[in-house]
Amino acid sequence: MKIAVVGAGGFVGSRLVRKLRSEGHEVTAHDRSTGVDLLTGEGVPEALTGADTVVNTINAPSFDEDAVPFFRTTTQTLLNAAEGAGVGNVVLLSIVGIDQVPDVAYYRAKLEQERLLEAGPLPYTIVRATQFMDFIEPIMSWTTSGDTVRLPSTRLQPVAVEDVVDTLAEAATTPPRNGIVNVAGPDVFPLDDLARRTLDAHPDGRQVTVDEGAGLFGQVPRDAIIAPPGARLGATSYEQWLQHHD
Template sequence: MKIVVIGGTGLVGSQVVDNLREHGHEAVAAAPQTGVNTLTGEGLPEVLEGAQVVVDLSNSPSFAEKDVTSFFRTSTTNLLEAEAKAGVQHHVILSIVGADGIDSGYMRAKIVQEDLVKASGSGWSIVRSTQFLEFLGSIADTATVDGVVHIAPVRFQPIASADVARFVARTAVGTPLNATIEIAGPETFGFDEIVRQHLASKDDPREVRTDPSATYFGAALQDGELVPHGEALLGEVSYEQWRKAQA
């Protein structure tokens, strides 16, 4: 099966490509550096020729609401139109648990992407993931004010990118779900607790202050928004396993 992975050179995309190839599929990593640009349409007809499935893992270079909304609207529209012409049967995207609840411009842009896919009239699957373990450090950096890391005391269920890649690859080779599934890590933490633990493991001296008013990339948080809303597929990699592998 030929599967084109848009964003196939990134953190998750490269692992999705490897997973698919290990299982005998023709996985093609598509990105601007490989001559495929979903914003302009450059390279799409060529890379989609003979493809049965497209996995869209692309992301906007700017997270400003206007920019990211324009990115997902333009990119997704171009992809879906090109896929219809090429006879692609299954469109898979990676989205975010809580996208329809967190008051964030980026999340609203992801909903625009989801809605375009649902309305496409072709086979689709949406995989909503919790936050990646790989981003714990950048979360702490973003939440730092005057040397203190401010984190809200809400539930947090991060997942290793390797687990995300396995779930996405498995979804891509299956029958279109025409539905949304949620994936998460195998453990639930207090958000402030896991950030504190992570920084301590790296000998980072910053204080992590439990702050109910702390925002998450600029968005106010309610408990339950960073964990699955219902039944979810759980990854295999624990925080400690992931941390040791990183070391």
């Protein structure tokens, strides 16, 4: 099977390319560094020539309102090129619960991306993932002042990136579902508790205090971005992940 991965230089895309190649698939890896630009359309038709499946793992350059036109343009460009190339399956990496969080611009942008795919001309699978375990520390840094980390008690269900990559690889190599597959970690935690667990494992002098309005996740309803019933649950717990990541 020939699979084109767009956003192949990114956090998820690079891992997905390695995974699919290890399974024996013919994989072409594309991003702006390879001359493929979904904003301008440069190189996109050529990148998809002969592909059976295209996987879209690109990320917007910002989390604000600019993400909306970015995802609108890049998604439409990709769909047009995929239709022209006769691609039989479009796989999109998205985020669990984005339809429940209208106040966050980035989530609205990702939801529009999903809707364009759903209304488009091609078979598809949307893989919605919960928050990556790797991003808990960066989330903490957004609301750190001195030795205090202020975070809301919004509930998260962190997932290991490897478990998401496995789900994307499966979606790319099986018939399209024309629907959503949710993937999440095995455990649910309040965000402030996740931060405390992180600092217990890797202490740096900071302390966590609850502030329900702090940061991006202060705009997220308490249970909006945990996995719905029937989600695929990864095998890696956050405690296991912490033991292997400094």
